[in-house]
Amino acid sequence: MLKIKMLSMVLSIWSIQPDRDELQKWGSRMLCYQCEQTTPGGGCSDIGVCGKEPDVADLQDLLIDAAQRLARSLSTVPAEQRPQGASAQLENALFTTVTNVNFDAESIEALIVAVDTMTDPANPEASGASREERLTNAYKVGISARRARQGENVTGLQDLLLFGLKGMAAYAHHARRLGRTDPVVDAFMIEALAKLAEGLSDPDALIALNLKCGEVTVAVLALLDGANTGSYGHPVPTAVRMGHVPGKAILVSGHDLKDLKALLEQTEGTGINIYTHGEMLPAHGYPELNKYPHLAGHYGGAWMRQRREFENFPGPILMTTNCIQRPAPTYEDRIYTCGLVAFPFVKHVEGSDFSALLEAAKATPGFTDETNAGDHLVGFGHNAVLSVADTIIDAVKSGALKKFVLIGGCDGVKFDRSYYTDLATSLPQDWAILTLGCGKFRVIGHDYGNIGGLPRLLDMGQCNDAFSAVKVAMALADAFECSINDLPLHLVLSWYEQKAICILLALLHLGVKNIRIGPSLPAFITPSVLQVLVDTFNVMPIDTVENDLKAMQAA
Incomplete structure (x- = not known):
């Protein structure tokens, strides 16, 4: 894992002291900031922009708390003594709370009961509490209460890890459905959730866990890639x-x-x-x-x-x-x-x-x-792209292909996401465009032409197929005998929900720098934490198309 000596950089970050009066001030008010679409001010209160009702938001917080408590109990016993299905139960709990998955209070409450029962089968209160009783104490595990106890920077780093775990769990869930699991992935999920349950607040330890989440995400993406291609064959154009x-x-x-x-x-x-x-x-x-x-x-x-x-x-x-x-x-x-x-x-x-x-x-x-x-060409996964690697390498060496720009991630409703369309249509004709995730819908539908007999636009698949982009980048770096950061490659990512967060952590684990992110930065990344990411990885928010294009041309 990438080693970072962060302590001197973060000492000033934690100079902000928790406001002990915040618990009383916020009470049970809903606060959710896990997606890009959050209302101005850093989070949704009263009701989510996604349509999530306060009771559902509270039950999701309680489900995550239950999952953390289950993980803490699992962390105290050897793997072979853990209840069957425990890792799947944790995945389900995490994935259920990803943005735009589950808005049904009854089914979320049933999951809380199932998780609590697995944590303590002998406790009749696990299934006996009423919804009102659960909701009465929900605020204690919410964002506002945690901020009041430990400050917004610690809470933000904890939530960066939690949201990365949610995205990782979504990918692991898909792989598990196809019969692919990895004990290393299961063990890390338990480890990280247990640390959150214990209230881990040390900045260096939290940063290290976030990067480890990125490392394990790479393994999960490889696992899912193997599950999909093993079940349905390698994608073809x-x-x-x-x-x-x-x-x-x-x-x-x-x-x-x-x-x-x-x-x-x-x-x-x-x-x-x-x-x-x-x-x-x-x-x-x-x-x-x-x-x-x-x-x-x-x-x-x-x-x-x-x-x-x-x-x-x-x-x-x-x-x-x-x-x-x-x-x-x-x-x-x-x-x-x-x-x-x-x-x-x-x-x-x-x-x-x-x-x-x-x-x-x-x-x-x-x-x-x-x-x-009109037809749209899909199927440019790593197997298809690397099968023509010699053609790509020759095009780069000859100067016919100058740069690659990956424009992908999540789509969303904000008007300024037109940036991604404008960027793609403004790129020089000797630059290739890679895309994946539903962010592709901001890019496709235009005739980008060809370079050296290959389409300029290569659709690499779903967000679930992010491993293809990683594998292609690593293969090209090997071919050119350089690091990923030395490739003529620019990453311009859009994000919306938590799967995008774990992809970002995966890229940071791989040491990838100079990533542009938009249309806005996560509300849980405070200015101080953002400065750490900027200083270490040169992560940057998108600017205007004109300014970003000039910067990419100069790089």
């Missing part, structure tokens, strides 16, 4: 219809390829077409998914457009992971959730039996016309 054909239809959004595969199997031969939405777009590049002819195309854009787009989709909609918004009345009777996703009045599919969606598709109109807004 594939043209995807950005539109629809006549016929009955089901729309699948989120990230979970296993759910998509199950739905494709269950609809085979029924005359029902399956369409991807949002981060499911890259699924078309996997041979074992694309082999189904009724995987007919891609409908719509990124997650935050769903209320408008779902209204016009003439069939049922399946939400497989995070990305759900409060459904509009025009389609709330046609939307279904599965897995950890839940919304109070939305029908939930248990397991992988999607027969209810098939019946709903038969009862809805489907498409009566045909559209195609």
Whole structure:
């Protein structure tokens, strides 16, 4: 792990003393700042911009507290003596609280009971407490109370770790569903949550744990990559219809390829077409998914457009992971959730039996016309890119290809995310563009041309496929006998939720510097902590397209 001597740098950071009166001042007021969309002032209170109600926010805080207590109890016994399913339980608790996953108080409360029962099976209070009793004490484990006890800088570093763990758990959950686990990953999750349960406040120790979270994230991403490619084959460049054909239809959004595969199997031969939405777009590049002819195309854009787009989709909609918004009345009777996703009045599919969606598709109109807004090329995972590595290396050496710019991450609603579109369309013609995550929807839809017979725009997949970008960068560094920081590569990232946080920690663990992040910096990264990141890694917020492009050209 990258070693950093931080103590002298952070001594001044912790000069701000906790305000002991804050507990009384805040009471049980909701405060959430884990996503990029938080309201001005550093967090959402009263209700989340995402639509999260205060009771749900409090129950999520209590679920995380329960997970930390479970991890602390697990950390005191050898791995072989831990309850079966304990690591999966921790993953589920963490992933449930990721932004736009679960808005259903009842299902969150059931998870709290399950975690508490695993922590202490003999304690009848684990399942006996009422919701009101739980909520009465929720403020004690919330952000405001922790800030009051230990100051905003310590709390911010703790939450940087916690949010990184949430993102890591999401990736590990996908891998576990496909039968891939790693005891090192499970052990770190327990270790880090246990340290948070103990109230770890030493700055150097917190920074070290954050970087270790980045290290383990790299392992988790590799684990998930192996799970996906082992199950569905390595992605290959594939043209995807950005539109629809006549016929009955089901729309699948989120990230979970296993759910998509199950739905494709269950609809085979029924005359029902399956369409991807949002981060499911890259699924078309996997041979074992694309082999189904009724995987007919891609409908719509990124997650935050769903209320408008779902209204016009003439069939049922399946939400497989995070990305759900409060459904509009025009389609709330046609939307279904599965897995950890839940919304109070939305029908939930248990397991992988999607027969209810098939019946709903038969009862809805489907498409009566045909559209195609043009094909989009997916499937440039590390296997596809490295198969033409010699061509790329020759293009760089000849001067035909000057630089690579990775423009990716999460999309969101803010107007200033147009920066990413403007940057991509302003780049010189001899610069290649890499993209992944739903941030791609700010970049795709333009004709960027080719360089040396290769497309200038290479879509590397979902945020779940971030390992591809890491592997390609490391392979190119080896080929050019230099470090990643010496490559003609610029990283311009957009973030929205916690999976982006663990990706950032992974890049910092790898020693990657000069990362540009936007459209705004995390509210939990205080100015003092940000200065540490700037001084150590030269992490920087995005500026104007003109200024950033000049800086990249000069580098």
